[in-house]
Structure formats: C-alpha cells, structure tokens
Amino acid sequence: MRFDFVKCHGSGNDFPLIDARAIELDDAAWAGVARALADRRGPVGGDGLLLLTDGDKLHDFGMRMFNADGSEAETCLNGLRCVARAGFDALGIDRAEVRLKTSSAHAERDADLAPGVVSVRETAGPADLDVTHWPLIEAETGAGHEIVQRPIAMLPSRRSFTAVAMPNPHLVSFVETVDEAELVAVGEACEAAPEWLPNRANVSFVEQRGADLFVRTFERGVGLTDSCGSAMAASVFAACLTGRAEFGVELSVFNRGGLVRAQAESDGMVRLSGNATYDWTGSAEVDADRGIAGDVKVDRHFNDEIAAWAAVVDGIS
Structure with a gap:
C-alpha cells in the first residue's frame, strides 16, 4: 500500500x-x-x-x-x-x-x-503523580502511590527519581551531568517491561543550567532520542514540584534536538511552545x-x- x-x-x-x-x-x-x-x-x-x-x-x-x-x-x-x-x-x-x-x-x-x-x-495535562495508574508496583518497599525525589529499589541506579505521567509515564532524575551509559541502563531496565512496570516507562536525566533545563531521554519504544516533548513537560513539572523551578514561570528547555519554551502550573497543566x-x-x-x-x-x-x-x-x- x-x-x-x-x-x-x-x-x-x-x-x-x-x-x-x-x-x-x-x-x-x-x-x-x-x-x-x-x-x-x-x-x-x-x-x-x-x-x-x-x-x-x-x-x-x-x-x-x-x-x-x-x-x-x-x-x-x-x-x-x-x-x-x-x-x-x-x-x-x-x-x-x-x-x-x-x-x-x-x-x-x-x-x-x-x-x-x-x-x-x-497545553497538556494535568500531570498525574499516582504511579498505580501506570502501574508501577514497589512491592519491595510497600511505598505509597507517589514517587517524588527518592530512589526506586528495582532500578540499576541509586539516584532519586520523580514519577510523572504526562499522560505517558516518565521517571525524571536531576543530575549534575548526564551519564548516558547510566541513562541507557535505567532505560533498558524499564524497557524490559518487568513485572513491577509492565507497561514500561520513559526515563530522563535532567541538568539544571541556571534557570533553564537540559533534558536527555531514553524513550519507551524508541531508545535514546534527541528530544521527547512529554519528557520535557514532565521534567519541567518535576522541577517545580521539587523546588528547582517556579510554577507559573516560563523557562527554556534544551535537548540534543534544540529547545522549547515551557511553563508548568500548580494545577498540573504544562504549556510548551516550540x-x-x-x-x-x-x-x-x-x-x-x-x-x-x-x-x-x-x-x-x-x-x-x-x-x-x-x-x-x-x-x-
């Protein structure tokens, strides 16, 4: 055809x-x-x-x-x-x-x-913090429905992650410098669709550069990608949620492919212009x-x- x-x-x-x-x-x-x-x-x-x-x-x-x-x-x-x-x-x-x-x-x-x-x-959202909707099941820890700035025991990394659905699921970790080998390892662990994460998830490492962000993403079904729009939205919301940025303030989000302008609101909505x-x-x-x-x-x-x-x-x- x-x-x-x-x-x-x-x-x-x-x-x-x-x-x-x-x-x-x-x-x-x-x-x-x-x-x-x-x-x-x-x-x-x-x-x-x-x-x-x-x-x-x-x-x-x-x-x-x-x-x-x-x-x-x-x-x-x-x-x-x-x-x-x-x-x-x-x-x-x-x-x-x-x-x-x-x-x-x-x-x-x-x-x-x-x-x-x-x-x-x-404009997309609202962001969803309830990981039972993914589902992500933390049987080992018996933790609650939200993951905000803390390690996930099942991942091959001890970094802290914030889980945000936008509406596709994202795990976001703020780092000093993106380690692509580590990002790939975490992304592949999620891509394998383990029992605790049957629908997989996107994984992003995010560098804070002044008031702006740089996002590198291992995208579900794709692998390392130059850019992922929902990952940038999730990263901006996670930055505001963890006090790294302010709700209602526009910032630039950079990636390997270029940039967007983004603004997250406290009601979970995120606006991207690109x-x-x-x-x-x-x-x-x-x-x-x-x-x-x-x-x-x-x-x-x-x-x-x-x-x-x-x-x-x-x-x-």
Whole structure:
C-alpha cells in the first residue's frame, strides 16, 4: 500500500506524518506501517509515526502516535505540534482541541520561536503523580502511590527519581551531568517491561543550567532520542514540584534536538511552545505485514524551514 506523508520534526524529534482521516486500517496494520516508515535502517526513518485523525463533538481533530517498535504511545508533545500544524492547515483554523489516546490537549499557532520557524503552543495535562495508574508496583518497599525525589529499589541506579505521567509515564532524575551509559541502563531496565512496570516507562536525566533545563531521554519504544516533548513537560513539572523551578514561570528547555519554551502550573497543566518544522513531503510503498518500506518518492523539500531551524540549533550549540 502506498502512503503519502510529510517528514517533520518538533525540537529534533522526527516523524513521518500521515493524514489518516480517510484511511481505514486496524491497529496491527498501523503498527506495521510505523515499523516500516520509522525504521532508521530504512529509506525514511523517524522516532515514530504520527497520524492526523478525525475529530468528534469535543475535538477538532485527533492524533495517534506509534513508536518505532509499533507500540502506541498515549501522546507525544513534539509530535502533537506537527499534527496540530497539519490539522490547522487541513481545516483552515489557528487553534484546536485535539483528541489523544487517553486524554486531550489544546494547541494553537504561536509567534515564531525564531525567524522562519513555524511554532505551535500546546497545553497538556494535568500531570498525574499516582504511579498505580501506570502501574508501577514497589512491592519491595510497600511505598505509597507517589514517587517524588527518592530512589526506586528495582532500578540499576541509586539516584532519586520523580514519577510523572504526562499522560505517558516518565521517571525524571536531576543530575549534575548526564551519564548516558547510566541513562541507557535505567532505560533498558524499564524497557524490559518487568513485572513491577509492565507497561514500561520513559526515563530522563535532567541538568539544571541556571534557570533553564537540559533534558536527555531514553524513550519507551524508541531508545535514546534527541528530544521527547512529554519528557520535557514532565521534567519541567518535576522541577517545580521539587523546588528547582517556579510554577507559573516560563523557562527554556534544551535537548540534543534544540529547545522549547515551557511553563508548568500548580494545577498540573504544562504549556510548551516550540517548532513544528516540515522537512519534506513524499510517498512510499509499505508492506505493513513485514514492516518494510520502499520506493520512496520525494515531492518537495522545505529548504527555508530547514535552514531556519538549523540557525536555531547552531545558535545554542
């Protein structure tokens, strides 16, 4: 089956995005499409697959996000900005209520983050601190429903973590310097879906840099990624919760892919403003059963957008 898509990214978190409003496929087929198009060894590659889906009485349109391994995430805030841009363009609107897998989000066009950088502001939440919803089961300690700034005995690290669902689950640890080997070890322990964490979780190490944050994430279903929007939202909320930042105050959150502006509120809502950049549009043949993509045709490169975002990254590196 041939699919048209746009290759896009939010803060370096890159995806093929398909307008799926008129496409009828079951979840297993979409999982196969995601494995094919997001495969870094294949002709397209990405951190996952984004779908623009139909709206309903409460939502202007919907979004689905499949990780590179074919699993479906509750949300992806970097991807949401890209889907919102596609939805805005398709419907001729500038703001929308967007249906996610287990929640909703608000998105609206924002002033450009930098010259030529198309930007979207999104509001997601509320953050959920009850880990029994994940579930995360601390049988060894008999601890309560919340994990805020304390070690988790089952992890291969004695660092303190804060657990935040945004709405996908995140474990956040504030560190002096990111140790990627340690981050991978903790991430792989969660990725193994042990009995105490059957649905896995995302793991982030966060450096505080003055008033701002730098976030490095091992993403569930992906691995180490240059950026994860919900991880940045969870990290900002965790920073406020632990007194490292103030609720209601906007700060910059940096990552390997670039940056966003973020603000957490005491009611658990988090606002992110960042890019929704188009790199190119094209199409590809996909064998969903085998998870293989081929015969890619590129229709257009968005050279001005690519250059505008490159200037942002060069300015912070």
